[in-house]
Amino acid sequence: MPLKEEKKIVERSTRQQSAILEVLYGLDEFRSAQEIHALLTKKNLKVGLATVYRTLQKMAEKEDIDAIKSIEGERLYRHCGQNDGHHHHLICSKCGLTITVEGPAIENWTDKVAKENGFSEVSHKVDIYGICKNCKKKSKP
Amino acid sequence: MPLKEEKKIVERSTRQQSAILEVLYGLDEFRSAQEIHALLTKKNLKVGLATVYRTLQKMAEKEDIDAIKSIEGERLYRHCGQNDGHHHHLICSKCGLTITVEGPAIENWTDKVAKENGFSEVSHKVDIYGICKNCKKKSKP
DNA sequence: CCTTTATTGATAACGGTTCTCAATAGTAAC
DNA sequence: GTTACTATTGAGAACCGTTATCAATAAAGG
Ligand SMILES: [Mn+2]
Ligand SMILES: [Mn+2]
Ligand SMILES: [Zn+2]
Ligand SMILES: [Zn+2]
Numbered sequence: 001m002p003l004k005e006e007k008k009i010v011e012r013s014t015r016q017q018s019a020i021l022e023v024l025y026g027l028d029e030f031r032s033a034q035e036i037h038a039l040l041t042k043k044n045l046k047v048g049l050a051t052v053y054r055t056l057q058k059m060a061e062k063e064d065i066d067a068i069k070s071i072e073g074e075r076l077y078r079h080c081g082q083n084d085g086h087h088h089h090l091i092c093s094k095c096g097l098t099i100t101v102e103g104p105a106i107e108n109w110t111d112k113v114a115k116e117n118g119f120s121e122v123s124h125k126v127d128i129y130g131i132c133k134n135c136k137k138k139s140k141p
Numbered sequence: 142m143p144l145k146e147e148k149k150i151v152e153r154s155t156r157q158q159s160a161i162l163e164v165l166y167g168l169d170e171f172r173s174a175q176e177i178h179a180l181l182t183k184k185n186l187k188v189g190l191a192t193v194y195r196t197l198q199k200m201a202e203k204e205d206i207d208a209i210k211s212i213e214g215e216r217l218y219r220h221c222g223q224n225d226g227h228h229h230h231l232i233c234s235k236c237g238l239t240i241t242v243e244g245p246a247i248e249n250w251t252d253k254v255a256k257e258n259g260f261s262e263v264s265h266k267v268d269i270y271g272i273c274k275n276c277k278k279k280s281k282p
Numbered sequence: 283c284c285t286t287t288a289t290t291g292a293t294a295a296c297g298g299t300t301c302t303c304a305a306t307a308g309t310a311a312c
Numbered sequence: 313g314t315t316a317c318t319a320t321t322g323a324g325a326a327c328c329g330t331t332a333t334c335a336a337t338a339a340a341g342g
Contacts, residue, residue, distance in 0.1 A: 012308045012319055034298080048322035053299065073214045073329095074298070090258055101254050109246040110269050117231055117240050122271030128251050130263030153288055153339045175329080189291035194330065214298095215329070 019045040020055050021079075029096035030068055030076035030089075068127055088125075092132035094139075101128075160186040161196050162220075170237035171209055171217035171230075209268055229266075233273035235280075242269075 023039045031039070037052045056077045060067040066080045068089060080087070080100055088106070090099040106126055114122040131139075164180045172180070178193045197218045201208040207221045209230060221228070221241050229247070231240040247267055255263040272280075 010319095014308075014320065016321070032298085050300080050323080051321055054321085057299095069210065069214060073210060073216075075214075090254060090260060092260070099258050101258075103250060103254065105250040106247055106267075109244060109250075110267075113231060113242050113244065114269060114271050117242075118274035118277075119231060119233070119269075119271035120277055122269055124267065124269045126247075126251075126265065126267050128255060128260075128263055128265045130255050130260035133259035136259075136261055151288095155289065155339075157290070173329085191292080191331080192290055195290090198330095 016047045016051050017055055019043075019047055020052060020059075024065060024077065024079040027078060029098050030066075030070075030078040030091070031096075032070075032074050032076055036077065068125075071129065089127045091127060091129050092135055093129045094131055094135035097132045097134070157188045157192050158196055160184075160188055161193060161200075165206060165218065165220040168219055170239050171207075171211075171219040171232070172237075173211075173215050173217050177218065209266070212270070230268045232268060232270050233276055234270045235272055235276035238273050238275070 019040055020036065022045075023036055023043070033053045033056050034049070036056065037047065037049050040047050040052070056065070056067075056075075059065045060077060064079075066078050066089075068076050068078075068091075070076055071093070078098060085102075086107075087100050087102040090101050091097070106124075110122060110124045114120070160181055161177065163186070164177055164184070174194045174197050175190070177197065178188065178190050181188050181193070197206070197208075197216075200206045201218060205220075207219050207230075209217050209219075209232075211217050212234070219239060221239075226243075227248075228241050228243040231242050232238070247265075251263065251265045255261070
């Protein structure tokens, strides 16, 4: 039995992490790491870009925030509020407005399709892109 | 009226394009541009990497082949055979085996969700990932 | 053939993301 | 408060898939 007890430190909370969370809470659309870094800078919250990348990734892993890939393949993050469970997104490709949606319909469908084909441990990611009412209006003057 | 007739050349078929198609026809899973380039090399079909990227992209635009993004964000291509219309994929994340699936269920659901929220010009991409029967068997010895 | 110009390919450039590693700063123990 | 430990940070390099460059090549049509 060693004199030194085993260490128990698991996690440390830092100024940078709170800053990133603060920005996330103020968003109602998905944003990239770089955009979030820019928003931090604008708020005079100095956080290194690498830290932003790392922190967002970690938060997404823990499912504290949501992550999606834009059409162009960029990773985007958002804190989807109230909602703690499995859900999907309806995203305006013009302004980024994001609406959280859920429905047993696709859940059932994907499960059925997977089962019919002998697949197990299935996961899916369904995000719908379109033009929101507002943006539609703007483009037709 | 000009002396020179207007040119009508739209497209030229090349050795490289046929080579790429040849490889595509031999696949039953999605492959990246780099993988396809490697397969070409293995077959002693010399095609530049840039050409592979360009050609796959062009074919995907014309919807002659299918394109998806892997979980890691890499662009993958496949010739999905017989099927010319809108469809989805059930993909084994172990071996890449890909099964083409369709169903009005999600089509209706996405349309409904979009309409309910005032979105127009909606598009969706639904790919389901899981473990196929074969790979499941292998992992349980 | 000859002309026109789409296509190719080696390579550089690009953009998002991850890695490196020394400096910084939470945390628990003293 | 001080100390010891080490998670976390940050500036920049490295990475990796992809796209842009641009001179050389080679289809298509006459
Ligand atoms: Mn779902
Ligand atoms: Mn569909
Ligand atoms: Zn919008
Ligand atoms: Zn499999």
